[in-house]
Structures are given as C-alpha cells and as structure tokens.
Amino acid sequence: MATPPPNMEGGPPPVVVQPPGTDMTGICFKDQLWLSSYPLDRNLVFDYFAISPFYDWTCNNEQLRQRAIHPLDTSHLSKMTGTEYMLTEVTEPHLFVIRKQKRDGPEKVTPMMTYYVLDGSIYQAPQLCNVFAARVGRALYHINKAFTTASSNLEKIGYVDPENETAASESRASKETIDFKEFNRVNQILQSLSRKLPPAPPPPPFPEGYVPVPTGEAENGPETQPAGEAQQPPVDPIIDQGPAKRMKY
The missing domain is CATH 3.10.450.580 (Mediator complex, subunit Med6)
Incomplete structure (x- = not known):
C-alpha cells in the first residue's frame, strides 16, 4: 500500500502563513x-x-x-x-x-x-485591475520611448553643420535643376490620360427659385437701382446650395 502524502491527516503548517488579504503575487512555491x-x-x-x-x-x-x-x-x-x-x-x-x-x-x-x-x-x-494597470503602464512606456526616438531623429534631419552648409546648398541647387526631357515626357503622359478620361460633368444646376440676373442689369449695377431701395448682394448659386453641396477643390 502506498504511503499517503505528508499532511494528509492535517497538522501544523510547515511554513509561515501570511495574514489574510496579503498580496503574494510575487511569491512562487515549489517543493x-x-x-x-x-x-x-x-x-x-x-x-x-x-x-x-x-x-x-x-x-x-x-x-x-x-x-x-x-x-x-x-x-x-x-x-x-x-x-x-x-x-x-x-x-x-x-x-x-x-x-x-x-x-x-x-x-x-x-x-x-x-x-x-x-x-x-x-x-x-493577480487582480484584474492590477493586470490592466501593468499593461497600460507598459504601453505608455513604449509610446514615450517611440516619441523620444522620433524626436531625436527629426532633430538630426533638421540639423545642418555650418561647415557643410555651402556644400548642402550646392547639392540642393543641383537637384532642383529642371530636366526638360523629363518635363516633356510627363506632359505627354498627362495629355494622353486627359484624352482617355471622360468629359467633365456639367456644372451643378441653380437652386430652386433662383432667377439669374440679366447681363444688362448686371452691367448697370447700382447706377440703375432706385435710390430708396437697398442694394441686394449678388447671389452665389454654389454657396446657396449649403456646405454639403459646395464644390471641393
């Protein structure tokens, strides 16, 4: 018959028992x-x-x-x-x-x-709140480290050594020289693409109830308007359609 494990029948604790509620997440026991x-x-x-x-x-x-x-x-x-x-x-x-x-x-x-x-x-x-606190703290550490690294790299990019400033300006000027062959090639590509694209859509219609001003009245302007009447501002058909219908450029 196999011998029963120790403390099978009870007895005094072999180790010092911690008070109830003590945080023992940093303890590992192995016999x-x-x-x-x-x-x-x-x-x-x-x-x-x-x-x-x-x-x-x-x-x-x-x-x-x-x-x-x-x-x-x-x-x-x-x-x-x-x-x-x-x-x-x-x-x-x-x-x-x-x-x-x-x-x-x-x-x-x-x-x-x-x-x-x-x-x-x-x-x-560990408690769930402690797990969340540890994960958030670790995430903040890595985010702070990433911003520090990015900031140091940006400072290196924007820094110009005074001794090499002349050489840097010369190299920048040489890079900014226009290559006319490349310009013509890009222009031909753009023209071929414009021919393949469909024609531009018609302009949006005027808002409902809008009456366009005749050309003669628009040319006369405030000179032909009676003096007793207040001058109405010109109506913009695009703006009157509301911000949702404005043309975006």
Missing part, C-alpha cells in the same frame, strides 16, 4: 521533494497546495481533511459555510486552477482569490 515522491493529479494536487504559504488552515477543506474526507468533496462543502477552496480547471499534469471563495449557502458563493499550479509551481493570480 521538488514532494513532486519527486507523489504524482501531481486532481486527487493529490490539493495536498500539495496545502503545504504552500497560500493555504488558509481555517478553511472548510481542512476540516474535511481532519475527518478523513477528501478536501474537494462538493457534497460536504456545499453543506458548510465559510472559506473554502475549489478546483475549477484541470489539465493534468501541467495546470490546476484553484479558487478561494466564501460560501454563504449551498448555491451562494463569493470568489475571493485564484491560484494556479503550473508544472509544479504555485502562483497567486
């Missing part, structure tokens, strides 16, 4: 001697978790262990109230997820913390 002596599966993983500093010895699971009942027996845990641990996800033998929760009734539980056993190492899962 290589235990792992080399017993298999890590769904039946013994809780006994392995119980020797870690994450274990709360006042939980309901410990009471079941002292009564020689499997600590993860839900038929007994559902009848109790208080703090308990529940195995929520298993991928033997690499990953085991254990959730600490407070039970107020058979169907009423409140999650408190989550732990996971990854290849024999036990970790406390």
